[in-house]
């Protein structure tokens with residue numbers, strides 16, 4: 001009897017990189033890729049910098065599914081949405097067919113959180129988390145359009161910079177009193193807020209959108225403050241959350257993501273997970289929705305799937321905030337670390353513990369070039 005294939009669910013960075021890493025060790029075992037999207041590869045971080053790069057949505061695609069599948073000896077089933085798992089039978093159920101697996105890799109990312117909004121145009125609010133979302137945004141954006149962005153977090157600020165830099169009129173609404181409030185020490189938000197303001201971004205902080213209605217061909221966004229903003233587009237960037245309900249129902253242990261051990265194995269020994277959907281034991285039970293953790297996890301998983309069980313060990317992984325108006329590089333302390341932010345130089349902040357150890361840093365503007373030096377602070 002032939003062995004059931006390794007089935008990989010999801011064709012984002014986690015899915016394709018896992019396959020590439022596995023193929024470095026094993027070129028023969030059948031691999032099947034199942035994905036709700038087209039399967040084409042693209043660098044997701046470029047979605048929020050495409051205007052600055054002078055690229056259209058189409059130009060961001062850097063690998064066609066058919067070409068990748070051929071070069072990696074993979075059978076690709078695109079536009080196939082999975083909704084069920086039968087762990088005992090090792091079956092993945094989708095809207096097109098049932099796939100039997102020897103090992104299953106869950107690489108299905110996370111879903112945009114959607115706020116319940118009032119108004120007859122609430123369904124016009126866009127979230128950009130996949131290439132197809134971005135293609136739709138570009139299709140709808142007319143030159144000079146007025147765009148309201150919900151959320152002044154990492155993705156909201158990056159889009160604000162890219163769109164304002166490209167000549168769009170950008171408004172950002174957030175319940176916090178400053179941008180990147182959840183990530184930055186207070187003093188570090190100010191230069192970012194200033195720089196994006198200088199670029200034309202209008203801030204509506206300590207505020208939130210309550211409804212979005214049609215107003216002729218445009219939209220009218222009502223804010224909690226009572227203000228009504230006529231806009232052409234509303235973009236929601238308030239965060240992502242893995243859709244684990246159906247996986248938990250199938251019997252997999254889930255919390256904020258699918259729980260995985262140090263070898264990326266879920267509570268079922270034949271099922272693995274990585275990427276935005278995973279909550280990693282190797283990261284102190286955290287989700288790590290960034291590129292670097294995926295590259296690290298995929299390398300370990302490739303070896304594990306090929307028969308050499310390998311623990312994933314995450315190095316310190318600073319995150320670059322791609323806001324060229326005031327770029328930032330962050331390495332945040334582990335949650336619960338006691339200490340405070342200090343600044344001894346302009347646009348440099350260190351998170352210091354009471355015994356004088358540096359456990360995190362934020363570099364802003366030109367200081368982002370000091371990355372190597374800052375990494376040494378964490379090592380000492």
Ligand SMILES: Cc1cc2nc3c(=O)[nH]c(=O)nc-3n(C[C@H](O)[C@H](O)[C@H](O)COP(=O)(O)OP(=O)(O)OC[C@H]3O[C@@H](n4cnc5c(N)ncnc54)[C@H](O)[C@@H]3O)c2cc1C
Nearest residue numbers: 010011012013014036037045082108109275276289290291
């Ligand atoms: C605009 C933006 C900018 C970013 N910039 C940075 C950055 O600068 N640096 C950084 O480190 N990180 C950045 N990130 C985060 C980083 O891009 C993500 O962590 C990473 O791309 C997630 O990859 P993934 O493969 O886990 O998920 P995804 O890329 O979301 O892929 C998930 C795949 O699963 C498929 N799928 C989902 N559900 C199902 C289902 N039920 N059935 C079948 N298929 C399904 C989807 O179609 C998709 O193919 C950014 C994210 C965004 C949105």
